[in-house]
Amino acid sequence: MAAERRKNGIHTACLDCPLRKNEHFREFTAPELEFVRRFRKGEFHADAGTTILVEGSHSAHLYTVLEGWGFRYKILEDGRRQILNYIVPGDMIGLQGAVFDEMAHSVEALTPMTLCVFEREHLFSLFQKHAGLGYDLTWIASREESILDEHLLSVGRRTALERAAYLLAFLFDRGKAVGLLSGNRRQLPLTQAHIADTLGLSIVHTNKTLRKLAAKNLVRWLDRGCEVLNAEGLQDIADWHPGAIVKRPFI
Known part of the structure; x- marks a missing residue:
């Protein structure tokens, strides 16, 4: 529509x-x-x-x-x-x-x-x-x-695995809150280059890190993005959990 x-x-x-x-x-x-x-x-x-x-x-x-x-x-x-x-x-x-x-x-x-x-x-x-x-x-x-x-905390102090887990968990939470994602729609429209440029890692290091998350059955890489299979598992690795949902303003 x-x-x-x-x-x-x-x-x-x-x-x-x-x-x-x-x-x-x-x-x-x-x-x-x-x-x-x-x-x-x-x-x-x-x-x-x-x-x-x-x-x-x-x-x-x-x-x-x-x-x-x-x-x-x-x-x-x-x-x-x-x-x-x-x-x-x-x-x-x-x-x-x-x-x-x-x-x-x-x-x-x-x-x-x-x-x-x-x-x-x-x-x-x-x-x-x-x-x-x-x-x-x-x-x-x-x-x-x-x-x-x-x-900044993530880039400065989290390990590469924790950084990647945090980013994917964070984006999944944001997308779900505003209706871009749901129980049936779990695909983030990111390439590995986007993730590397966000986390300050090389493409090679990013690829190795994301393969570790995939091996834990937390994510699955598709042709056009990353499917989040277990958001809670990503949150646990990153030691990050979204706060309580509050009504937010917009203009």
Whole structure:
């Protein structure tokens, strides 16, 4: 259905937003919903591999992900890439560029994505007119910081096996919370190159590490990604367990 909507150029109305139907997200008040409806300027559809935002660019827009997976990354001058974090529905991208005038990282679509588009020039009016939504943006930014803290701990102190287990368990938990994954849909759309660039490992080391997880029947590698067979087992290896589910905001 989502692909058909993209093909036909049909935009999702705020009243029919799929995120509002997910109990993982908090509900808007009527005035907040009307403000967001006016703040929103359109919808953007990106194919897998599309660069949505570029490091150093001055973007006129902010985006909230409606559908699909993406990732944030930085690239060194010699071409080496570090994936910073992954993006799922409900996440906002471009906020950094709106506050600091230019992006300090790039964003790429991992799968086909649908994003709501907002004009950055109207961002300040959100804080002026709706303190609750202003708090939501602060929550979103703080949550991103918390995730990066955990990622830094993983890269700095976990073993290669623990790092890989943590990343796959973390992404499975995020995907499940927002409806991208379920009991029947357990495939993360990652290549081993994505995992290597996230964990700071070579492809060879990454391959050996992932084969160890597969040998424990925790994951299975398919042509187009990684199927998580035992999320709890991955969590145990990483010594990481998701916290209690709380309703999260989105714009």
